[in-house]
Amino acid sequence: MSDNRKIKIKVEDLTLIFGKRKQDALKLLRQGESKEEILKQTKCTVGVNRASFEIKEREIFVIMGLSGSGKSTLIRCLNRLNEPTDGKVIFDNHDITRDTNKQLLETRRTEMSMVFQKFGLLPHRTIIENAAFGLEIRGEEKLAREEKAKKALETVGLRGYESQYPAELSGGMQQRVGLARALANDPDVLLMDEAFSALDPLIKSDMQDELLAIQNKLHKTIVFITHDLDEAIKIGDRIAIMKDGVVEQIGTAEEILTSPASEYVEAFVEKVDRKTIITAETLMFSKYTSAELYKDGPKGAERKMRSVGIDILPVVDKDKKFLGFVWLRDVLRLDKAKEKTLEKALNTDVASVYKYRTVEEMLPLITETRTPLAVVEEDTGKLLGLITQTSLIIEATRFEEKEMKELIEKATDL
Numbered sequence: 001m002s003d004n005r006k007i008k009i010k011v012e013d014l015t016l017i018f019g020k021r022k023q024d025a026l027k028l029l030r031q032g033e034s035k036e037e038i039l040k041q042t043k044c045t046v047g048v049n050r051a052s053f054e055i056k057e058r059e060i061f062v063i064m065g066l067s068g069s070g071k072s073t074l075i076r077c078l079n080r081l082n083e084p085t086d087g088k089v090i091f092d093n094h095d096i097t098r099d100t101n102k103q104l105l106e107t108r109r110t111e112m113s114m115v116f117q118k119f120g121l122l123p124h125r126t127i128i129e130n131a132a133f134g135l136e137i138r139g140e141e142k143l144a145r146e147e148k149a150k151k152a153l154e155t156v157g158l159r160g161y162e163s164q165y166p167a168e169l170s171g172g173m174q175q176r177v178g179l180a181r182a183l184a185n186d187p188d189v190l191l192m193d194e195a196f197s198a199l200d201p202l203i204k205s206d207m208q209d210e211l212l213a214i215q216n217k218l219h220k221t222i223v224f225i226t227h228d229l230d231e232a233i234k235i236g237d238r239i240a241i242m243k244d245g246v247v248e249q250i251g252t253a254e255e256i257l258t259s260p261a262s263e264y265v266e267a268f269v270e271k272v273d274r275k276t277i278i279t280a281e282t283l284m285f286s287k288y289t290s291a292e293l294y295k296d297g298p299k300g301a302e303r304k305m306r307s308v309g310i311d312i313l314p315v316v317d318k319d320k321k322f323l324g325f326v327w328l329r330d331v332l333r334l335d336k337a338k339e340k341t342l343e344k345a346l347n348t349d350v351a352s353v354y355k356y357r358t359v360e361e362m363l364p365l366i367t368e369t370r371t372p373l374a375v376v377e378e379d380t381g382k383l384l385g386l387i388t389q390t391s392l393i394i395e396a397t398r399f400e401e402k403e404m405k406e407l408i409e410k411a412t413d414l
Contacts, residue, residue, distance in 0.1 A: 008189065008221045009055040009078065014087035016070075016077055016245075019044030022085050035244055047073040049245035050087070060215060060222045062236030064229065070245035071225050072193050078223065079112050079191060080104055092188075109138050113182035114191040121166040121177055128153065128162035131180040138185070145184075152184040153177070155214060172203035176210070183218070192224045196231070208235055229269065233277060241265055253277050280362060281355035283392065284375045284385030290314045293323055293342055298335035301326060301342055314374060314383060315346055322374045322383040324348040347371070354378045359392065366392055 017025045025044035028037070035046045048070050055061045063071045076082040078089055080096065088095045096107060108114075113134070121130045128149050135145035153159060156176040166174055175195065182190055196204045212235060215222065226232050232239045233253040240250045241264075249261035257277050260266035291301045291313050305313050311328040323346060330345035351365045352374040365373055366389045373387040 005056040005058060007054045008057045008059075008092065009223070010088075010090040011051055011053050011055075011078075012088040012090065014048055014051045014074070014077055014089060015046070015085050016048040016073055016082055017044050017046055017085040026086055046245050047082075048077060048084075051245075051247045053240060053247060053250055055221060055223060057221055058219045059237045060224060060235055062224045062226060062232040062239045063242060064226050064232045064239060065242035066227060068244075069242040071227075071242050073245075074242070075191055075193050075223055075225050079108055079114060081114075109134065110185065111187050112189045112191060113185050113187040114193065115175075115178050115182045115195045116193050121174055123166050125165070126162065127158065127164050127166070127169070127177055130166065130177050131184050134181055134185045148186070149180065149184045152180040155183060155217070156180045156210065170203070172199055172207060175199060175207060179211075179214075183214070187220070189221045189223065192222060194225050194227070197226065197228070204231075211235060229272060233272065241268060254279060254282055258282060275359040275363070278359045279355060280353050280357045280373070280375045280387060281384075283359070283387050284355070285387070285391075286385040288314065288383075288386050290316050290383065291326065291342060293317055293346070296342065297340050298331045298342065298345075301331045302328065302335060305331070312371060314372075314386060315342060316383050319380070320383055321381040322352060322376045324350050325371045350374065352376045353387075355384060362387070362392065 015026065015029065017029075019025060019042060021042040021044050025038045025042040025046065028041060029046060029049065033041075035049070038044060038046055051074060063074060065071045073082055077084045078091075080089075080099075084097055087097070089097050091107070091112070096104060099107065122133065125133070128146055131153050132145040132149035135148060140148075150162060153162060153176075156179050158173065158176050158180065161169065161173070166177065169177070175198075179195070196207045199207060208231060211222075214220075224232075224235060236253065238250060238252055239256060241248045241256065243264050249256055249265050251259075254277055256265060257269050257272060257274055260269060289304050289308050289310070291304060293315050295318070296304070301313055305311060305328050313326050313328075313331075315323045315326055317323060325347050326342050326345045327347070330347075331342070334342065334345050350371045351369050353362055353365070353376070355375050355377075362373060372389070373392075374383055375385045375387060376383055
């Protein structure tokens with residue numbers, strides 16, 4: 001996704017306090033008192049503590065945390081199912097915390113749909129009637145709403161089930177109906193509150209894949225609540241981790257794994273299989289020395305290698321497109337033969353990867369080559385950086401002991 005996407009939802013110092021003495025509790029919160037102290041003094045519970053973040057258009061933004069962290073409380077503030085005590089929720093440049101009930105109802109009906117953990121289907125209505133229910137509430141004509149509902153059911157893979165009833169479908173299929181009901185309204189934003197957590201693991205994985213496929217097609221803005229870190233990593237463009245009502249850290253899965261902002265986040269992610277997350281972009285050395293074919297001859301390449309103490313050099317063309325590597329021994333041979341270019345020494349049978357490739361995908365490559373891995377731009381082939389075998393092995397020390405041992409054994413056999 002491009003970096004110039006507009007901000008769809010902006011949350012500023014959002015706070016939600018439960019209890020009768022909300023303003024007293026809010027005052028204490030602003031003074032820096034802890035959640036426990038506020039509960040002791042006011043009998044009020046801080047559900048969300050001054051949360052601030054931005055959600056971009058067409059982004060899957062995952063909010064996660066353990067039970068009681070405030071994640072579900074927070075998402076319900078976004079459409080004011082929970083009324084915030086303080087702060088702002090700016091949706092498409094207007095603050096919905098100031099909307100009238102009529103304005104808020106219209107936003108919920110047309111722009112911001114919610115999918116709950118419990119499917120909330122009407123047992124006495126058919127699947128297509130359930131999918132069309134939001135449109136019925138909105139006042140649309142029967143033929144129009146059924147056509148939209150039919151299209152939404154097809155999108156979630158339920159074509160042919162229109163006339164059946166919820167009890168005749170599996171749990172995963174019922175959740176698809178709930179998702180179709182939200183999609184039928186054609187909202188800009190989908191709010192999904194632990195939508196898949198009630199499903200068994202296999203169905204849950206299928207629904208995650210389905211959601212990603214739908215997102216690839218429809219490009220909605222999705223706010224997704226989960227307590228499952230693997231789920232968050234799988235579907236989230238960015239992840240917000242919450243604890244005790246506080247947003248501890250926001251970032252991509254890779255940013256959170258490589259630079260946890262607190263001991264809590266570090267403990268939260270310590271068991272994640274890093275090799276499926278860490279990418280070439282993170283491991284690569286972007287400040288590298290290279291030779292340009294037809295510009296740098298053998299003497300120039302030799303000088304560059306000796307200046308930085310290396311015996312292998314990447315070669316690029318005038319547009320920085322990666323061409324291959326040359327070795328010092330071959331460069332010296334060319335110089336002795338009075339050759340003027342590096343062409344005869346250029347080794348083009350080498351590995352290159354795109355910046356988003358994971359460590360898991362790159363590991364087999366170090367058993368097949370003695371050269372560094374070149375990280376190249378997907379569209380142009382431009383050289384972005386280099387990954388050495390050593391850096392991959394260092395990263396491998398974070399893996400299970402067995403995997404690490406096998407990796408080092410293979411690397412040292414080269």
